Amino acid sequence: MSDHLFEYLCRMGDNTLVLGHRVSEWCGHAPVLEEDIALANTALDLIGQTTLWLDLAGEVEGAGRNADKLAFHRDVWDFRNLLLVEQPNGDFGQTMMRQFLFDAWHLGQLKALMDSSNAQVAAIAEKSSKEVTYHLERARDTVIGLGDGTEESHARMQAALNKLWPYVGEMFVSDDVDAALVAGGIAPDPASLRPAYDALVSDVFLAATLEKPQDDFAHKGGKSGKRHSEHLGHILTQMQWLQRAYPDATW
Amino acid sequence: MVVEKPSLDTVWAWLSAVADPEIPVISLTDLGIIRDVQWHDDTLAVTVTPTYSGCPATTIINLDIETALRGHGIEKLTLKRQLSPAWTTDWLSDTGRAKLEAYGIAPPQPAGGPKQCPRCKSTEVEKISQFGSTPCKAQWRCTDCLEPFDYFKCI
Numbered sequence A: 001m002s003d004h005l006f007e008y009l010c011r012m013g014d015n016t017l018v019l020g021h022r023v024s025e026w027c028g029h030a031p032v033l034e035e036d037i038a039l040a041n042t043a044l045d046l047i048g049q050t051t052l053w054l055d056l057a058g059e060v061e062g063a064g065r066n067a068d069k070l071a072f073h074r075d076v077w078d079f080r081n082l083l084l085v086e087q088p089n090g091d092f093g094q095t096m097m098r099q100f101l102f103d104a105w106h107l108g109q110l111k112a113l114m115d116s117s118n119a120q121v122a123a124i125a126e127k128s129s130k131e132v133t134y135h136l137e138r139a140r141d142t143v144i145g146l147g148d149g150t151e152e153s154h155a156r157m158q159a160a161l162n163k164l165w166p167y168v169g170e171m172f173v174s175d176d177v178d179a180a181l182v183a184g185g186i187a188p189d190p191a192s193l194r195p196a197y198d199a200l201v202s203d204v205f206l207a208a209t210l211e212k213p214q215d216d217f218a219h220k221g222g223k224s225g226k227r228h229s230e231h232l233g234h235i236l237t238q239m240q241w242l243q244r245a246y247p248d249a250t251w
Numbered sequence B: 001m002v003v004e005k006p007s008l009d010t011v012w013a014w015l016s017a018v019a020d021p022e023i024p025v026i027s028l029t030d031l032g033i034i035r036d037v038q039w040h041d042d043t044l045a046v047t048v049t050p051t052y053s054g055c056p057a058t059t060i061i062n063l064d065i066e067t068a069l070r071g072h073g074i075e076k077l078t079l080k081r082q083l084s085p086a087w088t089t090d091w092l093s094d095t096g097r098a099k100l101e102a103y104g105i106a107p108p109q110p111a112g113g114p115k116q117c118p119r120c121k122s123t124e125v126e127k128i129s130q131f132g133s134t135p136c137k138a139q140w141r142c143t144d145c146l147e148p149f150d151y152f153k154c155i
């Protein structure tokens, strides 16, 4: 069980780590000051959550690794994040569509994890869910505002949705790790979160006058670590360069 | 030599004098993040809960607690982080809420938005963004005096 739990905690922590890093790339570049602040705050919450998940992963593993070691001393093939979160920022609309598609899953996932039989997992989920409630509220409002906005903003949001929808399915796919955690009462069956997710995103797309792509084809390989997209390696060259150039540097 | 352990009430009083590093008008006890203080034999154990997971003030807060207690002669000290129950703005003290308002930050309200502009007290206010200058604050604006202000958002 501890191997499976370690794997699972890396998935949770790598999602927030990679998305947090991606969102932080906007710092100083957002279209308006308020959005810049909102993106930076969101990134900060996600990186904070990463510390909680990956520290616990290190504790479960028992090999002396903590969140910093896991974040900075692993290579692409060790990362377990969803393919969705490593996708490039694109324009502001694409960033907010990615955020919405992730947040809608993330909040449902965290709420289910609050009932985990593992008290530490439940505590991190409880803490994170409060922050993610604000992320989802903002992402939803922005998707609606831009989708049901000008001709230009609508077209960009529809293009973002078409581009990112193939990365949604991976969130609901199960494997041995999930099965083991479901059996232990630690985590929910990923597929069980899908109906509420579909209902939520359908309502928002309706309000945003956006059309959900018909095809549910899903790219996979992020959470299993089998096949990341080429983007992850580029993220790591930015995120890890200091620890690679000056191993174990502290300040 | 017999050194008497300070009472828990005394320790709480010391902690109530430690200012929040981001909003120095309120103390750590006003903020409600000190969850427990106990003596375990001759070791003082202080339980602290973070406001937001990524709040950069958290490490400074721990340092400030340690510095204050060591300054009062506490030698054996442990700081414990508690995540659950998660911190909520319901734990802000009434004194803390009043100090926030006087400082120009509207205190959290169950309705989810500020009751009034902290400067001119007008109730004509509108939200600019749910995210502000620190993780715990949102940006609002008064449509009477036209000043933007921080709102300590509910969590």
Ligand SMILES: [Zn+2]
Pocket: B117, B118, B119, B120, B121, B122, B142, B143, B144, B145, B146, B147
């Ligand atoms: Zn005013």
